[in-house]
Amino acid sequence: MGKKSSNKFGPQQMPAAATATAGVPRPSLEKLIPVWSASFENASKVYQSFDMSLDIHVEPDWLRSVCERFQSDGDTDLARWIEQFADVCKELVRFKERLCDEASERWNEANKLASAVEVREQVIATEQQALEVERAALALAQADFSGDQQALAKRKSELLAAERSLNMRETNAQAGFVEQNEDALRQLEDRQRQMVQQHEIQLQRLQEEKRQLDSELSSVARRLAEVKFNCTETEAERVSQLDQREHEIKQSKMELDRARSRLDREWSEIKTAEVEMEQRIATEMAAERTSHAQTIFSLESQRDRAWNKAEELKKQLADMQELKLALGERTGREILEQLDSLTQENRVLKRDLEQSDTAEFQRENEYLRNSKADLERDLSALRPELDELRRELSSKRVASTELEAVAREKRVLEQHKNTLAVHIDALESRIEQLTSAQKTQTPFPAMSLMDSDREYRASMELEEVPDLKLFAEELQHRIAKAEKHIELFYPLEDIRVLLGGLSMSQLHVFQGISGTGKTSLAKAFAKAMGGFCTDIAVQAGWRDRDDLLGNYNAFERRFYEKDCLQALYKAQTPRWQDTCNVILLDEMNLSRPEQYFAEFLSALEKNNRDERLISLSETALPNAPTMLHEGRKILVPGNVWFIGTANHDETTNELADKTYDRAHVMTLPKQDHRFDIKKMEPVNYxxxxxxxxxxxxxxxxxxxxxxxxxxxxxxxxxxxxxxxxxxxxxxxxxxxxxxxxxxxxxxxxxxxxxxxxxxxxxxxxxxxxxxxxxxxxxxxxxxxxxxxxxxxxxxxxxxxxxxxxxxxxxxxxxxxxx
Structure with missing residues (x-):
């Protein structure tokens, strides 16, 4: 806004207007001139209403001459278009006025709502200030009351101290002075017996002093009695005043407590009202914001449409302005006269051209131009070929010198080739020797050792499992003493659930909080049954079965056997093939069992136990252990149970439904069940x-x-x-x-x-x-x-x-x- 439009008014817009107004009766000049003037004035107003500087002023005489010219040529399209343009300008002005009125009304409504909200906030702030003043007054009253209580307590302590002092003085006066006098008399009598004759004068003086002391003692006793009497009356009066004051203070305290409780209730009601008011205000404000947002959105849509229309009108006005600038200061009559003269000259020139040989000259000139262009194209095509030939000649000169250098390098390389061929032959012979040596070795060294080791080939005496009820009770005590340095107490109910799970599935999940004995139960069960337990710590990065079983190195022709694979093979040896064995997957949900244990999940689903096979390689391996099927598959024997422990925290993964559905799940609570352990001899079941x-x-x-x-x-x-x-x-x-x-x-x-x-x-x-x-x-x-x-x-x-x-x-x- 505020800038002049630079859009062109092209003649291509005229036919549309002409088509739209075809067949309409031609208006008179008296009607056209005011309409055209009003159209340009309305266009100026539209521009000014949008803060754009445009002032179109048209001379009536010139406008009349233009209208006469167009009417003489029979063209009424421009007049119709200008009339429609005037109507559009009027509608735009009215539309903008309506938009401004509606926006001002919305603005006033928003200001009213904001004022109402401010008034509500001021009322709430005033009530809060009054409440704070009441709280301050209550705090001052409480402080005054506490000060009065402290003063009263201090005065009571002073009176009690004075009373105790008077009692002490009275007691001393009644007892202490008499004892002192008696001591003095005894001393005087002793001295009198010893010095009767020498100290008669002193005796008389002492007797006089005794009388004086007696008189003083009596006067002191009278004064003490008077002081005690006066003190008693004063104290009694003071005590009564203190009691009265204490009663008044208690009454004030009760009133203050009642006022405090009332104020607390009022404060809670005010806080509740404040919260409700805030919620109501927030709700109303949210609704008003939503309404205002919708209103603003509709206003913006209307504004965008208005701006689009204004842009179109701006383009049209720019075309009109450009037309005016093109006409310059010349009047319409001068332009029409110049147009007539040019038209006449054009007709004369066309006749002269048709009567002359200019057309033949033009054809020859065109032919010569085309020939020149063909020659220039041929020349431009030949120049690159010439440059290419020159470059090729220079490169061939350089190549002749390079060929000699290449020949010398070839002779040096042939010498190196002969030397390398000797070394390669030596390496091939060495590799053939190593390959021949490895052909005689087994790819499974640990498992092949189990085939020949006497420890795995010898069988052992095994006990029959008794009645299951008796066996569950015995197993509880055997598990309790299975570990050497610790006693494990598991309820009989958990032992029964464990045995039921052993019959149900070869995969078990022990879950519960840390320290409930999940790992200990798996290891103790294997020891109590006389089997072995292979402990495997699952790592967070495991992704496939190679992390659990191991992998085959084709270059070394060796399988790197992991503990799980060795345990599966070990359970099939004559020593362990009839024992109850456990493979413990500790913290099995640190990684996802559905990935590294996937083949086991599928194998354990097969009803035929002899078909529960895991492939270790794609083809049969030479010198494989005897109990591998087809030289490449390991059987998951029925006497091996997989027991996984699972903690649930931020470092572990949640087990999938397919794992839960195939497994027996036990949740072990914290063990606080103790019992007397029966001593039993170790057996192998x-x-x-x-x-x-x-x-x-x-x-x-x-x-x-x-x-x-x-x-x-x-x-x-x-x-x-x-x-x-x-x-x-x-x-x-x-x-x-x-x-x-x-x-x-x-x-x-x-x-x-x-x-x-x-x-x-x-x-x-x-x-x-x-x-x-x-x-x-x-x-x-x-x-x-x-x-x-x-x-x-x-x-x-x-x-x-x-x-x-x-x-x-x-x-x-x-x-x-x-």
Whole structure:
């Protein structure tokens, strides 16, 4: 704004106006001249309203001559266009005025709202100042009251000290002076007996002094009595005044307490009102801001549209202004006369041109120009070729000298080649010797050693697992004494859950806070059973199975065997093939098991235990250990359980559902359960006998468990899990329940305890049902009621304590009480 427009008014805009006004009757000059003048005036007003300097002033005579000229030529398009332009200018002025009025009204409304808010804030500030004054007065009154209490206490202490002083003086006067007189008399009598004759004069004088002392003593006693009497009356009066003052102070204190409580209530009410007012003001201000934002947005849209129209009009005005500048100071009549003369001259020149030979000359000139252009193109094409030939000639001269130098270098390189060929032959022979030596070596040195070592080839005596209930009790005591320097106390319930999990899955997850004995339980179980435990510390950077098993180096033809791979092979040797062994994955969720343990998760899902194979290489390796399948695959034997410990903090990863669904999960609380440990001789239990005990328990209680699962599947609890939480279970859960529940019952637990453990760890674990934020508290309450109803209807022992604790925690969290 404020700058003159430089847009051109082109003749290409004229036909559109002419087309739009075709067929309209031609207006008279008396109507056209005022309309055109008003159009230019309106255009000037529009420019000035937008702070742009433009003042269009048209002479009426010149305008009349222009109108006559256009009417004589039969062109009315410009007149129609100027009329429409005048209407548009008027509408723009009115539109801007409406916009200004509307903006001023909005501005006034905003100022009123701001004034109202300021008045409210001033009222609140005034009330706060008055409240602060009342608080200051209350503090002064409390200070005065405390000062009066201190003065009263000080005066009481002074009176008590004076009273004690008077009592002491009276006591001394009554007792102390008599004793002194008696001592003096005894001394005088002694001296009198000794010196009767020599000191008669002194005796008389002493007697006189005695009388004086008696008189003084009596006068002192009278004065003491008078002082005591006066002091007693004064003290009594002072005490009564103090009591009266104390009573008044107590009354004042009670009034101050009442005033303070009243002021506290008023202050709390004021604070509540202030908070409510602030909230209401904030809400109103937010609504007003939103309304103002919408209004501003609409105004800005209207303003943008108006500016677009103004820009179009500005362009048109610029074209008109340019037309005026092009015309200069000449009048329209002069321009029309000059146009007529030029038109006549043009007609004469055309006739002369048609009658002369100029056209032939022009054709010849054009032909010569084209020929010149062709020659110049040929010349420009030949010049690069000439330059190229010159450069090629100079390069060939240089190449002749370079060829001689290359020949000399070739002879030197041939000598070096012969020397290198000798060295290469020596290296090839050395590599062939090394390769031949390695062909006789095994790629698995540690595992091949197990094939020949007597320690792994010798078998050992193993004990049969007794009745599972008795075995669980014995195992509790054996685990407690499994470690040499520490006693481990695990409840019998946890031992039963552990045995049920061993029958259910080869993968276990022990979770809980640090220090609950997760690692110790895994190691102690292996020792108590007579097997071995391989401890593997999982690292945060593990990404694939090579981090767990090792990798094959093709150049060295050697497999770098890690502890896990050696433990899998060791469990298949004759010494350990019938023992219960453990591979401990300590802190297994420092990295993602779904990556480094993926092949094991897939292998453990196979029903045929002989097909649980892990490939170590793509092809068979020569001289492989005897128990590798096809010379490249390691079997995951059934007598090995993978036990992983998992802490949940900022350094670990959350286990995926596929890991949880395939594993048996135990949450170990802090152990504070102690018992008297029975001394037992160490034994080595047979894995096959443990598996037979599991099979017997499964076969004996299969019908009962199947019926329990049918009732659970058809109950409202399962229906709510599916409808409210989109959860259910399939064949894997039923298979695990058929393995887990019978063994738990055989170990002495109830079917309710076993089912509660499965539901709490498999179905309602954290993040699957509980701990979710997309469900309502009512849905969780209904699920809890359905679970309790199922327990009652099925006559299961006890209550589903673990599952109910999870649901209660969710209800408290959703209610906002946790």
């Amino acid at each position: 047979s894995y096959r006998s443990l598996r037979k005990a599991f099979d017997r328990a499964r076969e004996g209680r299969k019908v009962e468990v199947v019926e329990l699962l049918k009732r659970l599947t058809s109950h409202a609890f399962t229906e709510q899990l599916g409808s409210q939480f989109a959860l259910g279970w399939g064949n894997r859960f039923e298979k695990q329940a058929l393995d887990f529940i019978p063994v738990m019952q055989a170990c002495g637990a109830s079917s309710g305890d076993a089912l509660d453990h499965l539901l709490s760890t498999r179905v309602m674990r954290q993040g699957k049902v509980t701990g979710r934020y997309n469900v309502g508290v009512e849905a969780v309450r209904n699920l809890k009621d359905a679970l309790e109803a199922f327990w009652v209807e099925t006559n299961l022992d006890g209550e589903p304590q673990k599952s109910l604790e999870l649901l209660d925690a969710d209800i408290r969290r959703l209610d906002g009480r946790s």
